[in-house]
Amino acid sequence: MENLITEKNNRKKAAQSQPQSKNTSKEKTNIKKAPRFDNQEQKDFVRTLNRRVNNYFKDNNISKTANTKMILKGLFHGTIWIGSYCMLIFGGFSLGINYLLWAILGFSIAMVSVNIAHDAIHGAYSKHKWVNDLLSHTFNFNGASAYMWTKMHNQAHHTYTNIDGHDEDIAPVPIVRLCAEAPLWSIHRYQHIYSFFLYTLSTLSWVLMKDYKKFFANDVGNYTGQDHPRKEYFLLFFYKFINYTLFIIIPLIMLPYGWVNTILGFLLMHAVSGFFLAVIFMLAHVVEEAHFFLPNEEGNMENSWAVHQLYTTANFSEESEFMAFITGGLNQQVEHHLFPNICSIHYPALSKIVKKTAAEYGHPYLTAPFPIAIASHVRFLKRMGSEENPVMH
Numbered sequence: 565m566e567n568l569i570t571e572k573n574n575r576k577k578a579a580q581s582q583p584q585s586k587n588t589s590k591e592k593t594n595i596k597k598a599p600r601f602d603n604q605e606q607k608d609f610v611r612t613l614n615r616r617v618n619n620y621f622k623d624n625n626i627s628k629t630a631n632t633k634m635i636l637k638g639l640f641h642g643t644i645w646i647g648s649y650c651m652l653i654f655g656g657f658s659l660g661i662n663y664l665l666w667a668i669l670g671f672s673i674a675m676v677s678v679n680i681a682h683d684a685i686h687g688a689y690s691k692h693k694w695v696n697d698l699l700s701h702t703f704n705f706n707g708a709s710a711y712m713w714t715k716m717h718n719q720a721h722h723t724y725t726n727i728d729g730h731d732e733d734i735a736p737v738p739i740v741r742l743c744a745e746a747p748l749w750s751i752h753r754y755q756h757i758y759s760f761f762l763y764t765l766s767t768l769s770w771v772l773m774k775d776y777k778k779f780f781a782n783d784v785g786n787y788t789g790q791d792h793p794r795k796e797y798f799l800l801f802f803y804k805f806i807n808y809t810l811f812i813i814i815p816l817i818m819l820p821y822g823w824v825n826t827i828l829g830f831l832l833m834h835a836v837s838g839f840f841l842a843v844i845f846m847l848a849h850v851v852e853e854a855h856f857f858l859p860n861e862e863g864n865m866e867n868s869w870a871v872h873q874l875y876t877t878a879n880f881s882e883e884s885e886f887m888a889f890i891t892g893g894l895n896q897q898v899e900h901h902l903f904p905n906i907c908s909i910h911y912p913a914l915s916k917i918v919k920k921t922a923a924e925y926g927h928p929y930l931t932a933p934f935p936i937a938i939a940s941h942v943r944f945l946k947r948m949g950s951e952e953n954p955v956m957h
Contacts, residue, residue: 666829670836678892707771707807752949763842764835848897878930880937
C-alpha cells in the first residue's frame with residue numbers, strides 16, 4: 565500500500581482511537597478538536613509522488629526496510645554505546661578520561677536513539693513487528709519511554725507538524741517562544757542566546773520529568789484522555805529504574821572519584837545527548853523557511869497533509885553521507901515526514917524523487933547546508949523573541 569495513504573490511514577486510526585464522549589463519569593478529559601486536512605486537495609501530487617517512490621523500490625527490487633548498510637551502521641553505534649559504558653564502569657581510567665567517556669556515552673546515546681530506536685518505533689527498521697518492538701527498547705534503556713514517544717512524536721508531531729496546540733514538539737518550556745501564538749515575554753529577546761544552553765537539558769528533563777508528566781496528565785497534543793494499557797504503567801517505572809540504575813546507581817558504586825564527579829559526569833552525558841538531539845529537531849522545523857500554520861474557523865487546514873509537510877519541514881546537508889550517518893537520516897526530515905514507515909537509509913535516494921516531484925507541482929522543498937540552517941535557526945529565535953507577529957519565509 566502506498567506510504568502516504570498508509571500514513572493517512574494511520575492518522576484516521578489515531579483519531580478514531582480517541583475516547584468518544586459518552587456522558588459518563590468515566591470520561592476523564594476533553595479532547596481537543598483536531599485540525600482537518602482535505603486530502604482531496606493536491607491529490608495528483610500525492611499520487612504521483614507515491615507512484616514514483618513505490619516504483620523506485622519495485623524497479624530496483626529492494627525492500628523499504630533496513631538493508632545491510634543500515635544494520636552495520638546500527639551495530640557500529642550500538643558497539644560504541646555499550647563499549648563506552650563498559651569502559652567507563654570497568655576501565656579504571658583517570659578522572660579526565662572518565663569525563664571523556666561520559667561525553668562519548670552521551671553522544672552514543674543520541675546515535676543509538678536516531679539510528680536504531682527512531683526507525684524501529686516508526687516500524688521502519690524491519691518488516692517484522694517483533695524486531696521493531698525489540699529494537700525500540702533501546703529507547704527505553706536510555707531513559708525515554710518508547711510508548712510515550714509514539715504519542716508525542718509519531719502521532720502528535722507527525723500528524724500536526726508546526727500547528728500550535730497540537731504539535732507536541734513545538735511546545736517546550738515557556739521561556740522559549742517558537743510560534744507567534746505563544747505570549748511574548750521580555751526575556752524572549754535573549755532566547756537566541758540561552759536556548760542553546762537549554763538544549764543541553766532536553767534529555768535530562770525527558771528522563772526525569774517529561775515522560776511522567778505527560779503519562780499521568782494524559783495530555784499529549786491532540787491525543788488527550790486515552791487510557792494507557794496496564795503494561796505501560798509497569799514498563800514506564802521498570803525502564804526508568806533500569807536507566808537510573810545503569811547511569812546513576814552503578815556509577816556511584818563503581819567509580820572511585822566521589823559522588824560529585826559522578827553526578828557531573830551524568831550531567832555531561834545528558835548535555836551532549838540533549839544538545840545533539842535538540843539541534844536535529846530545531847533545524848528541521850524551527851528555521852525561517854519553515855511555516856507555522858493554524859486551522860481556519862471551521863478547523864480546516866490550508867493544504868493537504870502531504871503538502872503541509874513540505875511547508876513545515878526542512879532538510880540540512882542532505883547530500884552529506886557523514887551527516888546522514890550521525891543523524892540517522894534525520895538531516896532529511898522532508899523525506900522522513902512524508903514516508904515515516906520507510907527506513908531512513910533510503911532517504912538520499914528518495915530525496916531526488918521528492919525534490920523533482922515537488923518542483924513539477926509548484927510545491928516547496930526546503931533545504932540548506934548545515935551552517936546556513938544554524939544561522940537561520942538563530943535568526944528565527946531572535947525574531948520570534950523580539951517581534952509579536954514576525955513574518956518569516
